[in-house]
Amino acid sequence: LQEAVRATPETRVARPDPVERINPTPTEADLRAAVNAGDIRVAYQPKARCRSGTLAGFEALARWDHPDHGNIPPDVFVPIAETSGLIDRLTLQVASQALRWLADLPGEVRTGDQNDPVLNRLQLSLNISARTLNNRALFDELAAICRKNRVPLDRVILELTETSAMEDAAVSLNTLTHLRLQGFSLSIDDFGTGYSSMIQLVRMPFSEIKIDKSFVMTAMNSSESRAVVRSVVDLGRSLGLETTAEGVEDEETMRYLKSLSCDIAQGYLISRPLFAEDIPAWYVERRAKLEARRIDALHRL
Ligand code: C2E
Ligand code: MG
Ligand code: MG
Ligand code: MG
Numbered sequence: 001l002q003e004a005v006r007a008t009p010e011t012r013v014a015r016p017d018p019v020e021r022i023n024p025t026p027t028e029a030d031l032r033a034a035v036n037a038g039d040i041r042v043a044y045q046p047k048a049r050c051r052s053g054t055l056a057g058f059e060a061l062a063r064w065d066h067p068d069h070g071n072i073p074p075d076v077f078v079p080i081a082e083t084s085g086l087i088d089r090l091t092l093q094v095a096s097q098a099l100r101w102l103a104d105l106p107g108e109v110r111t112g113d114q115n116d117p118v119l120n121r122l123q124l125s126l127n128i129s130a131r132t133l134n135n136r137a138l139f140d141e142l143a144a145i146c147r148k149n150r151v152p153l154d155r156v157i158l159e160l161t162e163t164s165a166m167e168d169a170a171v172s173l174n175t176l177t178h179l180r181l182q183g184f185s186l187s188i189d190d191f192g193t194g195y196s197s198m199i200q201l202v203r204m205p206f207s208e209i210k211i212d213k214s215f216v217m218t219a220m221n222s223s224e225s226r227a228v229v230r231s232v233v234d235l236g237r238s239l240g241l242e243t244t245a246e247g248v249e250d251e252e253t254m255r256y257l258k259s260l261s262c263d264i265a266q267g268y269l270i271s272r273p274l275f276a277e278d279i280p281a282w283y284v285e286r287r288a289k290l291e292a293r294r295i296d297a298l299h300r301l
Contacts, residue, residue: 026072028084031064035086035093040064042097043273046282047125047244047266050258053290055283057123059159059266060098061273062090082131088138095126096145099156101276103149108280119283125157125187130164133175143182153183157208160186162194169200180205187244192228202239208264209236213247216267220252233260 034040044058064072081087106119132138146153158179165172165188176186187208188201192215211232218225229245236243245257248267257265274282 026064026066026069026077026080028080028086030066031077031080031084031086034064034066035081035089038093040090040093041275042094042101043275044098044101044279045266045273046271047123047264048270050254050262050265053293055118055122055286056264057125057155057157058102059125059273060094060127062094062127063273063275078127078129082129087129087131088135091126091128091132091138092141092145095142098124098126099145099149099151102155103151105279109283110280116287118287121155123155123157123185124151125159127189128158128160128164130160130167133160133164133172136175136178139179139182139184143184154185157185157187159189159210161189162191162196165204166194166196166200169204173203176205191232198235201235206241208242208244209239210244210246210266211262213267216245216247216253216257217249219256220250226256229257229262230260233257233262236263237261 041063043061043063045061046058047056048054049056062074062078064074064077066072078087078090081090102122102124105122106116109116109119126142142156143153146156160172160176165176180186185207186205187210188204188206189210190212191209192212209232211229215225215228215232219229233243242263244264244266245253245262246266248254248257248265248269250269253267254265254269271282
């Protein structure tokens with residue numbers, strides 16, 4: 001197929017593929033300019049408790065709207081940031097936007113409860129690249145950003161992918177222990193896609209395991225996926241960790257997760273990642289729906 005694509009450049013000029021035109025590989029210079037200009041925005045995806053539906057927090061996800069090429073997915077630009085030395089600044093930009101936003105959120109949601117306890121306890125998840133893991137100065141800066149915004153460190157969850165945390169397990173153990181002692185919460189992202197041994201995992205001071213979306217999204221059609229989801233939820237429970245399922249797209253999967261007593265769900269069923277300006281309205285609507293459901297359940301008792 002690649003041969004065929006390469007052999008027909010004329011056709012590609014004559015009938016450009018719109019998808020290809022929207023997402024060409026951006027250059028390092030483009031990304032550098034965007035980071036310098038502060039053009040990386042943050043989208044926030046909610047996480048909800050499976051049992052009660054209560055909002056547990058949000059994951060901050062970097063977004064880059066390229067002036068010529070449109071939205072570039074983070075799976076494309078984060079690796080470029082990693083190889084070009086921009087990742088530390090990207091991480092700090094995402095963190096400072098997100099923490100300022102989190103601190104202001106209770107004031108933005110004006111209707112109803114003036115002092116909504118849920119909003120004052122929300123956690124914020126930040127994705128941390130393996131390349132940043134050994135940079136203690138960066139985590140000190142992160143801690144300073146949290147203090148400036150009066151967000152206690154245990155409300156900030158640093159997400160590391162399974163592969164990055166286990167790359168050099170001895171170094172990671174050291175750094176992660178340091179971060180945990182500093183007060184951060186730690187999460188192991190995309191769990192199930194790497195090959196970490198249970199023994200290594202048990203020694204790492206994580207507070208959450210996130211089951212990779214590839215298993216969650218296929219759980220209802222694949223007994224293998226269900227076996228992975230079930231085992232990870234069990235593992236999390238045995239280790240006293242919170243288990244989060246990412247990629248929850250439908251009610252059936254949600255019911256299945258509840259039946260396993262999985263703690264937290266994240267996915268399109270609850271909401272796609274949202275920009276800050278859309279969250280107060282989304283939250284007020286969701287709170288009203290939950291309240292209606294609660295009253296309904298009381299009537300059925
Ligand atoms: P991740 O940390 O595993 O984030 C979850 C990804 O799954 C997000 O993709 C999210 O939009 C997507 N997702 C959530 N729910 C669903 C669902 O129900 N169905 C489907 N199909 N997808 C869902 P996104 O935003 O494109 O991010 C991709 C990856 O890029 C992230 O995976 C993370 O590894 C990385 N990333 C994003 N932002 C940052 C950042 O600020 N720093 C670093 N180092 N990495 C980041
Ligand atoms: Mg993540
Ligand atoms: Mg993930
Ligand atoms: Mg991922």
